[in-house]
Amino acid sequence: MSVTNLQDVSLQPYLGTLQRIVSEMGPQRPFQSTLKSLLKTLAENHDFQRPHLVIFDPETRTLKLSLTHTPIKQAHVEYEPGVGVTGQVFSTGQPVIVPRMKDHPAFLNRAFGRTEEELKSLAFICVPVLGPGEDDDSREVIGTLSVDTPVSEMQKLNGQSKFLAVVAGMIANHAAYLQEEMARQKHLMSQGLIAGDNVETGFIPPNIVAASxxxxxxxxxxxxxxxxxxxxxxxxxxxxxxxxxxxxxxxxxxxxxxxxxxxxxxxxxxxxxxxxxxxxxxxxxxxxxxxxxxxxxxxxxxxxxxxxxxxxxxxxxxxxxxxxxxxxxxxxxxxxxxxxxxxxxxxxxxxxxxxxxxxxxxxxxxxxxxxxxxxIPPLRERREDILPLAEHFLSLYAEEYTRDIKRISTPAIDLFTQYHWPGNIRELKNCIERAVLVCDEHVIRTYHLPPSLQTAESTATDSNLSFCEAVAKFEQELLVDALKKARGNMLQAARDLRVSYRIVNYKVKKYGLDAKKFAVAKGRPR
CATH class of the missing domain: 3.40.50.300 (P-loop containing nucleotide triphosphate hydrolases)
Incomplete structure (x- = not known):
């Protein structure tokens, strides 16, 4: 579900939460930490209590309470598909709103041991979490995202449900990784290789960056x-x-x-x-x-x-x-x-x-x-790792050489992802170190990269380009970077570029840019 599904809901309470979630979902972060942070954000930014994720275990054919922001009464909680509210949401793939827990016969109150008073004063919202796929028809339900919220009018509960559906769509990949990790942990425990109570889900060593x-x-x-x-x-x-x-x-x-x-x-x-x-x-x-x-x-x-x-x-x-x-x-x-x-x-x-x-x-x-x-696959076969690795090395060398370099420009990122990297991670590391040394700005741009990565087109030095065309290409690059940083806010982009809003508005129209598409970009601003 996209953000446009929230069009009939007051956006203001939710935009800040969505932006915070997007910023925390950087590809280099361990997926379990990201999901825990997401649940914490839902609890802190809204009247949501006990936000939790339930993931389906294909081996046992049960739903297991996998992550929660609130301590649970029982150590292990499982649901049968079709049984209870959570089981119904999983089986049908449709969200369920319980206006008042006390009045709903299918509400089981199995995990958190809510008091009688809470059952009378709280509503319950549960939405499906779909696995990765090209469209909703090809995606299967792999779990649910649920919250408790104070009893309120149905219009507000509907808005909260639609917001949670958007969040559930944003975490599809992370939830799928969690499902895979649960299966792996169970296999390792069955082999006696690990103790079930001593393992942190998501094995990512601190010195390894892996997003693919x-x-x-x-x-x-x-x-x-x-x-x-x-x-x-x-x-x-x-x-x-x-x-x-x-x-x-x-x-x-x-x-x-x-x-x-x-x-x-x-x-x-x-x-x-x-x-x-x-x-x-x-x-x-x-x-x-x-x-x-x-x-x-x-x-x-x-x-x-x-x-x-x-x-x-x-x-x-x-x-x-x-x-x-x-x-x-x-x-x-x-x-x-x-x-x-x-x-x-x-x-x-x-x-x-x-x-x-x-x-x-x-x-x-x-x-x-x-x-x-x-x-171990070569870097050209796992391009999702290129940008996280580049940012990791940028942070490393910017600190080592005391350079105030904030980010990598979009055209430079494009060169990174298009290049075939015959030297793999070692070549990428050397490339970033060189760029940090030669860069005299706050941004790594294409002309800071080694000649092997550059093309005449990327550096705007193609002999077919006139002087005006080369200047326009560079101007457009600066404008796109500013809009990404400002999340599509043209007024903020104008401030960052130290020009008037009128000029930014004129240039956006001149180059046929859509500022709205930068409003909620995937990942962090580039």
């Missing part, structure tokens, strides 16, 4: 393998964040208090990799003037991360295989075996299967490290 469904799947897999001691194999192109995911797996494991030791197998000559991994005895070779522990020893009781494992020499591969199978190693130049307890995480951008066929990688080692493969 593909990356959330990767993070779910990370949460699954983390609590075990199984060997994980992280696969993906260079620069996709394999090292960060290795850190996340280590932090999700019982070994988090121990060391995470890292080695890039491609960073050292093959003859040095063995001595780094397994150590050496004094006198083992020229220059070995004292005993040295290898990384397997240093990682004892902890985790060892081998990046670019496909670069290991055949000899090193054989020794790593033995270390995994027998949990023991030998230092170079020594016949003594040393027992080690190491959890191994490997990563590679190479097709290991092809290396096995060519005899360049041991088949038995391949099967030993390929216990739990995690495939």
């Amino acid at each position: 469904k593909a990356m959330r799947l990767v993070l779910n897999q990370t949460a699954q393998v983390g609590p075990s001691r199984a060997t994980a194999l992280l696969r993906g192109e260079s620069g996709t964040g394999k090292e960060l995911l290795a850190e996340a797996i280590h932090q999700a494991s019982p070994r988090r208090e121990q060391q995470l030791i890292k080695l890039n197998c491609a960073a050292l000559p093959s003859e040095l990799v063995e001595s780094e991994l397994f150590g050496y005895q004094k006198g083992a070779f020229t220059g070995a003037v004292q005993d040295k522990k290898g990384l397997f020893e240093l990682a004892n009781k902890g985790t060892l991360f081998l990046d670019e494992v496909g670069e290991l020499s055949p000899t090193a591969q054989a020794k790593v295989l033995r270390a995994i199978q027998e949990q023991e190693i030998q230092r170079l130049g020594s016949e003594k075996t040393i027992t080690v307890d190491v959890r191994l995480i490997c990563a590679t951008h190479q097709p290991l299967e092809e290396l096995v066929e060519k005899g360049l990688f041991r088949e038995d080692l391949y099967y030993r490290i390929n216990v739990f493969p995690v495939f």
Whole structure:
């Protein structure tokens, strides 16, 4: 349901709430935190009591009270589809207004233990939450959004119901993620990998930005393998964040208090990799003037991360295989075996299967490290992550270099989303760092970006453009940025641009812009 469905309702009480909700629904925020914040906003901005979300569990075929802003009487509350007000809303897909709880035979009062007095003085509004889809006909009901509100005239209750329907439409993706997360948590608990009362829904490590469904799947897999001691194999192109995911797996494991030791197998000559991994005895070779522990020893009781494992020499591969199978190693130049307890995480951008066929990688080692493969998609295949990552790096480098840079311009954002990013996240990070260094404004614009991202069209330097056309293009860019920042308020945009309202109004008409479409933009103003 769109905001236009509120046209017969007084908008003033609700616009501020909608704008606050939109601003809090940034793609880089964990979805559970966003939903909790939304429920808090509903409780604080209106006469809504006990706002709560109920999500359908496909496995048990029941509705479960999943999130609430108010403490509940029972620890676990479930509803049957079709039973009670919540069950009726889920089954029919239609909102229900209970003018007075006490007078409605289907109202169960199961979760919050409302008093007799509250049942007499409170109304109840419940609206369906639809899953993502192209249109309402293709979307299925995945839950409900409900609130208590003081008994009032029906016209006001109808307006509140329509407002809640708009809110329910805005959180469709977040509610779908919550449903998926509930299923994942239940699976992990059934496997004994996590304790049901100690897990925070929505596994997103603090140093990882993930908005796309593909990356959330990767993070779910990370949460699954983390609590075990199984060997994980992280696969993906260079620069996709394999090292960060290795850190996340280590932090999700019982070994988090121990060391995470890292080695890039491609960073050292093959003859040095063995001595780094397994150590050496004094006198083992020229220059070995004292005993040295290898990384397997240093990682004892902890985790060892081998990046670019496909670069290991055949000899090193054989020794790593033995270390995994027998949990023991030998230092170079020594016949003594040393027992080690190491959890191994490997990563590679190479097709290991092809290396096995060519005899360049041991088949038995391949099967030993390929216990739990995690495939990390390249940045070009998860474009929803580009903008959140860019903003994250902008905040990081603006603080590091003490630059007062607020945001990224719309044309620059367009370049980010159109570019194919062969260097993935590493390239994006370097691009933002460079832009911060060269930017002398409060906004990152297209001409602050590296030449590889720029085109003649994007920078308004195409030889086919006249001087007046290039100026007009730049003028239009400034105007669009100002309207987005001001949420379509042309008077505020005029103040920000330090020109008169008349000029802004003239330019908006000249360039055929629709200021209204910026009134409630998706996400934060750009």
